[in-house]
Amino acid sequence: MGDTEYRNxxxxxxxxxxxxxxxxxxxxxxxxxxxxxGERSLLDLAGILTDEEAETIRQKIREQDERSREGLDELADRIDS
Known part of the structure; x- marks a missing residue:
């Protein structure tokens, strides 16, 4: 391993x-x-977005979540039929 140093x-x-x-x-x-x-912490991302940008992202996530729930409800209805 060459010049590698080891520590306990x-x-x-x-x-x-x-x-x-x-x-x-x-x-x-x-x-x-x-x-x-080498992994980044979520805390490293603090301050990257403005409050307005963060709220826009939150809203998009809520909208996608709602669409996913509606799709699952429709699938459940078809399965139950």
Whole structure:
């Protein structure tokens, strides 16, 4: 592995199990930590949208949710018929 340096890290059993559960097939624990540490938090997105833009998105989501519910209701009615 060349000039790679290694560090020992102590984890509680709970932290170890949580990390292990995030580990993907073929991935080392180092790979898992690097992947997770590189993930963006939703908090990183705070302030990107104006209040007006956020409300527009919320409204579009509500409208799509309503259309989805109506579609499921229609499907349920056809199945019940």
């Amino acid at each position: 890290v102590r984890l509680t059993e709970d932290a170890y199990q949580r990390l292990k559960s995030r580990k993907q097939a073929g991935e080392s624990f180092s790979d898992t930590v690097e992947r997770i540490a």
